[in-house]
Amino acid sequence: MITLLDIFGIAVAMSIDAFCVSVCIGMKYHERKHYLRLGLAFGFFQFLMPVLGAFAGRVLLNYTDNLKYLAALILFFVAFSMMREGIKNKECKVYFADPTIGLSLIML
Secondary structure, eight states, X not given: OOOHHHHHHHHHXXXXXXXXXXXXXXXXXXXXXXXXXHHHHHHHHHHHHHHXXXXXXXXHHTTOSOHHHHHHHHHHHXXXXXXXXXXXXXXXXXXOSOTTSHHHHHHO
């Protein structure tokens, strides 16, 4: 069962992630409209993701005895893919489009 300490750890991790992305975008795009779009999108998705994750966890729990091993495997695959991609691509990519609109904002 999930403890209060687990919930606190998840909350801290999610807030650090949102903070880092917001600071990086805010260094270049610092107008009121950008703040509003980022704040609303991050607030909505930071609420929605744990709710969907809890629902998916309950559904998957019926199909597996121990969900933590499946979650660990998925996280390992994502981390391995990120490291492999970082090592493979040496060039620095610069994006000129406004990341606070459209699909870019949803992906952030």
